[in-house]
Amino acid sequence: MNNIFAKESKLRSWLRRKIKAAEKMNVFSWIVFAFLALLTLSFIIVYLWGFMTSFKSILEFDTIGNIVGLPEQWTFENFIFVFENFRVKLNGTTFYLEDMILNSLLYAVGCAFIQTAVQCIVAYLAAKFRFKFSSVIYWVVIITMTIPVVGTDISTIQMLQNIGLYDSMIGMFVLKFNFLGAYFLVFYATFRSLPDDYAGAAYVDGAGEFGILIHIILPMVANMFFTIFLLNLIMYWNDYRTPLLYIPNHPTLSNGIQWLSTSPTQEFSHTTVRITSCIIMVIPILIVFIIFKGRIMNKVSLGGIKE
Amino acid sequence: MEIIKKGKSLATFNRKRKIFYIALIALPVLQFCIFYLGVHINSILLAFKSYTLTDGQSGLYSYVFTGFENFGQVFHNFATENYLVNAIWNSVLAFLVGWIGFFGSLLFSYYIMKKWRFGKLFQLFLFLPSIISEIVVVSLFKYFTENNIPAFIEMIGGEAVSGFVYSSDLNVRLISLLVYSVWIGFGANILIFNGTMSGVSESVLEAAKLDGVRPLREFFSIVLPMMYPTIVTLAVVNVANIFTNQMYLFSFYGASAERKLYTIGYYLYLNTQEAGNSGLSEYPYLAAFGLVVSAVTIPLTIGFRKVMNKIGERFE
Structure with missing residues (x-):
C-alpha cells in the first residue's frame, strides 16, 4: 500500500516539475527548442541509419537497393567480414585489425597518460613552488597559447628524424611529454586553490617532498587528473592526423578507417562494410563515455565568469 | 611555511627542495627546449635553406643557405x-561559417x-560528435548524403540526384x-560553454527575474557579458586557427x-605529410610557407584579442 502511495507521489512531483518546466517556456525558448529538436533529430537519423546499415547484407544494400528502410534480415556478416578481413597495407607491410587496435591503445593511453601527468606535475611545481622560474613556466604556457605559429610540423618531423625517433611510438611519447596547453592552466588553478595546510603539516612531521606529492597532493587532485586523462584519451583515440604525420607506419584504428573510407580496394568498397568498421571503431569510446558520462560532461569550464 | 612565500630565487630553497624541483622539472623543460624552441628555431633556419640529394643510395642531403629564395617561391x-x-578564400569562408556554430x-x-x-x-546529442572520431562522423555523413538522401528523394517520387559530397559541381561540394x-x-x-554558464550566479538571475527581465534580455544582457572571458578565449582560438582549418577535407577526400x-x-597538412614520407627537399619551402602564414596569423590574433579586450572593458 505504502509503495503505491510513494509511486503516486513520485508521479505527481514528476508531473508538477514537467508542468513547471512547460510554464517557463516562452516564444524565445520555443524557437530555440525547434532548432535543437531538428538538429538532434538529424543526428539521430544519421546515427540510426548508420547503425541499421551495418546490419544489412551487401546483397540487400547494393543489389536489392534497400538503402533507406530497416534491414529485411538483420545479419552480422559485415561485422564478421570486418573482423576477419580488415587490414591496411603500407609500404609492403600488412596491418590487421588487432595491430591497429594495439597501436590505438598504445597511442591513446600512452599519450593521454604522459601528457596529463606532465601537465599535472609541472603545474604543481609552478603553483606551489613560487619563485621566479615558476613564473617563467606559467608565462611560457600563456604565450605559447596566444601566439599561433603555423607550419612547424615539418621542422618537428626533421627534429625527430635527426634523433632517430621519427615513425616510432617512443618518439610520439617524447613529443607528448610536454606541459603546454589549456589543461596546464586547469591544473594550475586547482593547485593554487588547494590550501597549504595539509602539505605543511606533513612537512613538519618530516615527510619528504616526494612523499607529500604522492600521498597528499595527487590524491587531492585525483578526480581532476582522471577527468583530464579521459578527455585526452578520447581525443587521442579519435585523432588520425597526428599519427599520419609522425608515425605513418604504425596505423591506428582511426587511420585504418580513414584509409578504408578513401581506399579503392574492391573488397572494402561496399558501403555496409565501411560503415560497420566505423561502428566497431566507436564502440570502445562509447563504452568509456557511458561509464564516465557524468564526469566528462560536468567538469569542463574555461576562462571563468565575470563578477 | 616555505611553500607559500613568493618571488624567491632557487638559491634560497634548501637542498632537498632544490633537488626535488630540478628532478621533476628538468625533463619537461628539456623537452620544451628541443621540441618547442628548437623546432621553431629550426623552422626559421629551414626557411632559408635548400637541400639537394648528394648520394641517392644512402639518402644523404647537403644544404646551402639560399636567402629569401623559398619565400620568393611561396609568393610566386x-x-x-x-x-x-582560392585556398585563402576557402579558409576565410570556413572561418566565417564557423561563427554560426559558435553563436549557435x-x-x-x-x-x-x-x-x-x-x-x-x-x-x-550535441556533444556526441565530440567524442566520436571525426573520421567516423564524416564517413556516416558522407555515406548518408551519398546513398540515403538520393534514395529517399527517388522513393518519394522526386528527381534523381547524384549526391552532394561527390557532386560533379564543385560548388555543391x-x-x-x-x-x-x-x-x-x-x-x-x-561542453565548455555549459561548464562556464553553470557558474553564473543563481542570485543574479533571480534578481533579474524579479525585475521582470525576460529570457532573451537575460541571455544578451546578463549571461553573455558574465561569461565574456570564456567567449574571448574561444573566439581567439577560432581566429588563430583560421589558416590551419582543413574544413574536414582530409576526412572527406583523403589526399x-x-x-x-x-x-x-589542408594544403599545408597534405604537403607536410607527403614530404615526411619522401625527402628533405620539400622541407624548406613548407617552412617558409608556414612562416608567411604565421606572419599574417600572429598579428591578426593579437589584434583581435586586443579589440575583444577593449570591448570587454565596457562590461567592467
Missing part, C-alpha cells in the same frame, strides 16, 4: 597558382542552462562541406580533394 606560387588564392552553441548552452524541455537530451561544418559546429564548444576546394590548412 600565390601569384601564379589560382588554387592557392552559445544559444543552445543557454537553453540547457535554463533546464528547459529535453535540455539534457539535446546536450547529449563546397556547400556540402560548409553545411557539414555548421552541422557539427553547433556542438563543438557546448585527393579537388584543388578548387583546398584551404591553406
Whole structure:
C-alpha cells in the first residue's frame, strides 16, 4: 500500500516539475527548442541509419537497393567480414585489425597518460613552488597559447628524424611529454586553490617532498587528473592526423578507417562494410563515455565568469 | 611555511627542495627546449635553406643557405597558382561559417542552462560528435548524403540526384562541406560553454527575474557579458586557427580533394605529410610557407584579442 502511495507521489512531483518546466517556456525558448529538436533529430537519423546499415547484407544494400528502410534480415556478416578481413597495407607491410587496435591503445593511453601527468606535475611545481622560474613556466604556457605559429610540423618531423625517433611510438611519447596547453592552466588553478595546510603539516612531521606529492597532493587532485586523462584519451583515440604525420607506419584504428573510407580496394568498397568498421571503431569510446558520462560532461569550464 | 612565500630565487630553497624541483622539472623543460624552441628555431633556419640529394643510395642531403629564395617561391606560387588564392578564400569562408556554430552553441548552452524541455537530451546529442572520431562522423555523413538522401528523394517520387559530397559541381561540394561544418559546429564548444554558464550566479538571475527581465534580455544582457572571458578565449582560438582549418577535407577526400576546394590548412597538412614520407627537399619551402602564414596569423590574433579586450572593458 505504502509503495503505491510513494509511486503516486513520485508521479505527481514528476508531473508538477514537467508542468513547471512547460510554464517557463516562452516564444524565445520555443524557437530555440525547434532548432535543437531538428538538429538532434538529424543526428539521430544519421546515427540510426548508420547503425541499421551495418546490419544489412551487401546483397540487400547494393543489389536489392534497400538503402533507406530497416534491414529485411538483420545479419552480422559485415561485422564478421570486418573482423576477419580488415587490414591496411603500407609500404609492403600488412596491418590487421588487432595491430591497429594495439597501436590505438598504445597511442591513446600512452599519450593521454604522459601528457596529463606532465601537465599535472609541472603545474604543481609552478603553483606551489613560487619563485621566479615558476613564473617563467606559467608565462611560457600563456604565450605559447596566444601566439599561433603555423607550419612547424615539418621542422618537428626533421627534429625527430635527426634523433632517430621519427615513425616510432617512443618518439610520439617524447613529443607528448610536454606541459603546454589549456589543461596546464586547469591544473594550475586547482593547485593554487588547494590550501597549504595539509602539505605543511606533513612537512613538519618530516615527510619528504616526494612523499607529500604522492600521498597528499595527487590524491587531492585525483578526480581532476582522471577527468583530464579521459578527455585526452578520447581525443587521442579519435585523432588520425597526428599519427599520419609522425608515425605513418604504425596505423591506428582511426587511420585504418580513414584509409578504408578513401581506399579503392574492391573488397572494402561496399558501403555496409565501411560503415560497420566505423561502428566497431566507436564502440570502445562509447563504452568509456557511458561509464564516465557524468564526469566528462560536468567538469569542463574555461576562462571563468565575470563578477 | 616555505611553500607559500613568493618571488624567491632557487638559491634560497634548501637542498632537498632544490633537488626535488630540478628532478621533476628538468625533463619537461628539456623537452620544451628541443621540441618547442628548437623546432621553431629550426623552422626559421629551414626557411632559408635548400637541400639537394648528394648520394641517392644512402639518402644523404647537403644544404646551402639560399636567402629569401623559398619565400620568393611561396609568393610566386600565390601569384601564379589560382588554387592557392582560392585556398585563402576557402579558409576565410570556413572561418566565417564557423561563427554560426559558435553563436549557435552559445544559444543552445543557454537553453540547457535554463533546464528547459529535453535540455539534457539535446546536450547529449550535441556533444556526441565530440567524442566520436571525426573520421567516423564524416564517413556516416558522407555515406548518408551519398546513398540515403538520393534514395529517399527517388522513393518519394522526386528527381534523381547524384549526391552532394561527390557532386560533379564543385560548388555543391563546397556547400556540402560548409553545411557539414555548421552541422557539427553547433556542438563543438557546448561542453565548455555549459561548464562556464553553470557558474553564473543563481542570485543574479533571480534578481533579474524579479525585475521582470525576460529570457532573451537575460541571455544578451546578463549571461553573455558574465561569461565574456570564456567567449574571448574561444573566439581567439577560432581566429588563430583560421589558416590551419582543413574544413574536414582530409576526412572527406583523403589526399585527393579537388584543388578548387583546398584551404591553406589542408594544403599545408597534405604537403607536410607527403614530404615526411619522401625527402628533405620539400622541407624548406613548407617552412617558409608556414612562416608567411604565421606572419599574417600572429598579428591578426593579437589584434583581435586586443579589440575583444577593449570591448570587454565596457562590461567592467
